Amino acid sequence: MTAGLLGGILFLAGGIVAYTGTWKGWIRVRRGFGATIGFAWLWIGLALLVGAVALLVESASRPAFFVLIGVAAVLLAVGAVGLFWLPRFLLPAWFRVLRGDDARPSGRA
Secondary structure: OHHHHHHHHHHHHHHHHHHHOOOOOOOOOOOOOOOOHHHHHHHHHHHHHHHHHHHHHOOOOHHHHHHHHHHHHHHHHHHHHHOOOOOHHHOOHHHHHHHOOOOOHHHOO
16 A cells, blocks of 8 residues: 555656656657657556555445545556557647647647
């Protein structure tokens, strides 16, 4: 549980600085594996934190435990997919511009 909290905090912090563009050292502009790995860290960190909280509340409330485990599973799935690809709406605008994508859908203003 402690490892989940610490790992979650580290992954979450890495994901936040990746999403904000504060840290860009992880970027590989090409598409495919590793292209969005920094953004995946945010979702993996959230999954670890929610999973750790679920373990904390397990003895107090079984329904809350199962809901939190479900949320953690969804977040982990987004993080796992994010290692390879993230949908456009989950990518920050600065990354779409850097990658050469149109900043506006269908070129509309």
